[in-house]
Amino acid sequence: MLSKRIIPCLDVRNGRVVKGIKFQGLSDVADPAELAAYYSDCGADELVFYDITASAEGRRLFADVLRKTASHVFIPLTVGGGIHTLDDFDFALKCGADKVSVNSGAIRDPSLIGQAARRYGNQCVVLSVDVKRVNGAFRVFAKGGREDAGLNAISWISRCVADGAGEVVVNSIDTDGVRQGFDLEMLQAVCSAVSVPVVASGGAGCTEDFVKLFQAVPGVDAGLAASVFHFGTVRLTELKAEMKKAGIPARI
Amino acid sequence: MVAIVDYGVGNLFSLLSSLAVLGVEAELTSDAARLSAADRIILPGVGAFADAAQKLRTSGLAETVCELAGKGKPLLGICLGMQLLFERSYEYGEHPGLGLLQGSVKPLSDLVGAARKVPHMGWNSLEFRKNSALFRNIQDGDQVYFVHSYYAADCDESVSAVAEYGAKFTAAVERENVFGCQFHPEKSGKTGLAVLRAFCEVQP
Numbered sequence: 001m002l003s004k005r006i007i008p009c010l011d012v013r014n015g016r017v018v019k020g021i022k023f024q025g026l027s028d029v030a031d032p033a034e035l036a037a038y039y040s041d042c043g044a045d046e047l048v049f050y051d052i053t054a055s056a057e058g059r060r061l062f063a064d065v066l067r068k069t070a071s072h073v074f075i076p077l078t079v080g081g082g083i084h085t086l087d088d089f090d091f092a093l094k095c096g097a098d099k100v101s102v103n104s105g106a107i108r109d110p111s112l113i114g115q116a117a118r119r120y121g122n123q124c125v126v127l128s129v130d131v132k133r134v135n136g137a138f139r140v141f142a143k144g145g146r147e148d149a150g151l152n153a154i155s156w157i158s159r160c161v162a163d164g165a166g167e168v169v170v171n172s173i174d175t176d177g178v179r180q181g182f183d184l185e186m187l188q189a190v191c192s193a194v195s196v197p198v199v200a201s202g203g204a205g206c207t208e209d210f211v212k213l214f215q216a217v218p219g220v221d222a223g224l225a226a227s228v229f230h231f232g233t234v235r236l237t238e239l240k241a242e243m244k245k246a247g248i249p250a251r252i
Numbered sequence: 253m254v255a256i257v258d259y260g261v262g263n264l265f266s267l268l269s270s271l272a273v274l275g276v277e278a279e280l281t282s283d284a285a286r287l288s289a290a291d292r293i294i295l296p297g298v299g300a301f302a303d304a305a306q307k308l309r310t311s312g313l314a315e316t317v318c319e320l321a322g323k324g325k326p327l328l329g330i331c332l333g334m335q336l337l338f339e340r341s342y343e344y345g346e347h348p349g350l351g352l353l354q355g356s357v358k359p360l361s362d363l364v365g366a367a368r369k370v371p372h373m374g375w376n377s378l379e380f381r382k383n384s385a386l387f388r389n390i391q392d393g394d395q396v397y398f399v400h401s402y403y404a405a406d407c408d409e410s411v412s413a414v415a416e417y418g419a420k421f422t423a424a425v426e427r428e429n430v431f432g433c434q435f436h437p438e439k440s441g442k443t444g445l446a447v448l449r450a451f452c453e454v455q456p
Contacts, residue, residue, distance in 0.1 A: 001416055003375040003395060040441065045375055071269040076397060076439050096265040098439065121299055123371055123399045124263075166371065197373050221374065251375040251395045 003251040004214050005045040005222035006239060007078075007199065008229040010035060013053050015061030017230075033069040039229070040073045042236040045251055047073065048101070048169075048224060051081035063095050070096020080128055084108065089116050093124070101126040101169060104142050106160060107149050117164025122196075127165035129157060131186060132173035138186060145173045153186075154193050161194045168194060169224060172202040179205030182213045182223065191219030204228050207239050214248045254452060255290035257317060257333075258282045259307045266438040267296055267330070270445055276452045284316040291456060293317065293325060297332030301341040301357060301402070304332055305349060314350055321352055326429045326454045328386075334425065334432030335404060343402050352430050355407025355422075363403060364418035371401045376415040376423075376435075384412035384426045385454050386433070389446035396423075396433075396440035396447075403434065429456070 011018040016030045036047050049069070051062045059082075070077055079092040080101030092100045100120075106112050106127060117125045130141045131153040138153035149156075157168055170190050172183030182203045191198050200213055204225035213223050228234040243250040254271060256264060258280045271278040279286060287293055295317060297304050308314040321327045329337045338349045341357035349357070361370045375395040380387060398415070404422040413424040415435075425432040431451060437444035 001377065002372065005374055070265060071272070074266065074270055074273075074439060074445060075441050093263055094265070096269070098263070098266070123298075123373065167373070195369055196371075197369060221369070 001249045002221075003045065003249045004220075004243065005199075006043075006210065006236060006250075007046045007048055007222050007224040008039045008044050008236075009048040009050060009201075009224050009226045011050045011052050011226065012062060012065060013051075014058050015065045018052065032065045033072060036069045036073045036077075039236065040075050043240055043252065044075065044236055046076045046078065046222070048078045048080065049097075051079070053082075063091070066092070066095040066097065078126055080126070085112070086115055086119065089120060093120065099124045099126050099167070101128045103128040103130065107140065107142050107151070110159075110163075113160050113165050114163040117166070122164045122166035125165050126167045126169060127157065127160040128169040128171065129153060129160075130171045130173055133186075138189060141173060145171075145176075154189060157190055158193050161196050165196065167197045167199065169199040169201055175203030176201075178203060179228070181205065181209040184213065184216045187213070187217045187220055191217060197221040199224050201225070204234065207234050207242050210234070210239055211242055211246045211248065214243065215246065253290050254278045254292050254294060255287045256280045256294045256296060257287065257308075257313055259304070259311055259313055263298065264296055266436075267294065270438040270448055271452075274445060274449050274452065276448075282311060282313060284312065287313075287316055287320060290325070292451065292454065293320060293327045294451075295327065295329040295333035295336060297330065297336060299332060301332065301335060301343040301349075302345065302347045305336060305341075305347055308336065308350070318350055318352060321430055324429050325456055326451065327352070327431065328451045329430075329432040330438070331400060331434060331436055334434055335402060337425070337430060337432050338404055338407065341402065353404075353407060353410045353425060353427055353432070355404050355410070357402050358405045360401050360403045360417075360421065363405075363421060368418045371399055372417050373399045375440075376417065378413040378415060378423055378435075379420070380413050382412040382426060384424065384431075386412065386424060386426065386431055386447050386450050388450050388453075390443050390450075394443045396435040396437070396443055398423075398435045400434055404432075429454070
């Protein structure tokens with residue numbers, strides 16, 4: 001039986017992990033490679049790296065960090081942030097990414113997903129989308145959630161999947177950072193619209209939120225979070241045990 | 253030395269890193285003499301069957317790999333590389349494979365039904381069907397990482413493990429010195445590394 005995946009997300013700026021992280025047994029908690037190896041050993045099913053660096057210098061550092069991480073972590077690795085062209089896909093894959101996640105780049109150039117899927121295969125093209133309710137409708141937001149992209153989220157996601165996106169990460173702006181649980185209503189709406197894997201993001205505050213997510217929206221394949229893992233609020237081993245106890249298929 | 257068949261498909265970063273961490277000398281090559289000199293061969297692969305099969309044939313690598321496998325050199329096909337070991341595939345038409353194993357590659361959606369998402373992507377448990385040399389370092393039920401939309405059918409004689417996704421499908425195969433994994437050992441954490449290590453310990 002296919003396990004529900006748990007995915008820690010690392011925000012990397014200038015080659016370092018951004019959020020303050022407190023872990024015992026790690027000599028350098030801001031080193032992405034060391035942290036990635038730690039998560040991998042604790043039972044993470046996959047890892048996401050977001051490059052939140054704009055400068056060319058940052059890019060180079062990110063490439064080094066990615067290569068170093070990818071050569072020591074033997075679970076799937078997705079890279080996102082600043083992916084706007086096929087060359088960006090190529091760069092990430094050559095540095096050891098297994099999947100590449102595209103967000104604003106697809107909004108700016110809607111042909112990008114189709115081109116990337118044809119060249120690299122659907123399985124390595126991930127659509128990441130920031131969604132917020134506006135007057136009761138799900139709308140796509142661009143530029144890190146600051147700007148209404150003028151798109152209906154469900155139609156946008158359906159279109160990108162038809163073009164070749166092999167997986168969708170749904171970040172709910174409404175629940176992100178609130179730590180009151182995932183956006184179950186939004187995720188249900190997306191799962192009803194597409195037949196590729198859906199990754200839930202935004203809102204995890206405790207272990208129980210992941211259990212509720214998989215119970216309430218069986219179509220969701222994975223739960224992604226950053227700070228609850230970084231701050232140790234949710235421990236991967238405990239989370240997996242709770243999932244198993246609740247009858248949710250998990251990899252332990 | 254392990255030779256990885258280089259025929260211009262897929263991302264081999266993880267496979268090379270995995271072998272490096274296991275301390276196994278590996279070489280990416282399309283040279284028949286290097287393949288012949290290797291102790292064992294890995295046939296990787298991501299992408300479409302027809303394209304990969306054609307590249308293998310036009311480069312002459314198909315013939316080399318079959319000849320070496322026929323002489324008893326251990327061969328491991330990974331993902332599409334496993335599917336290529338069979339007689340044919342029905343991925344967008346009908347295309348001949350290497351024919352080292354009996355069986356055909358068919359769309360997973362025909363087997364698992366419309367209710368399941370395809371590709372089958374993620375971690376799933378192995379259910380052993382044979383006492384395979386590849387599994388000597390892992391346990392029945394261990395989970396490995398899959399990403400695929402097709403599966404090997406009609407290959408009962410070689411199936412060494414299955415996994416369950418709406419129906420049981422071929423997860424690994426073995427016949428004498430020819431091995432295959434539908435999953436990606438290079439992406440399957442410690443379990444995957446243990447499978448690769450076991451392959452590297454198979455004696456020609």
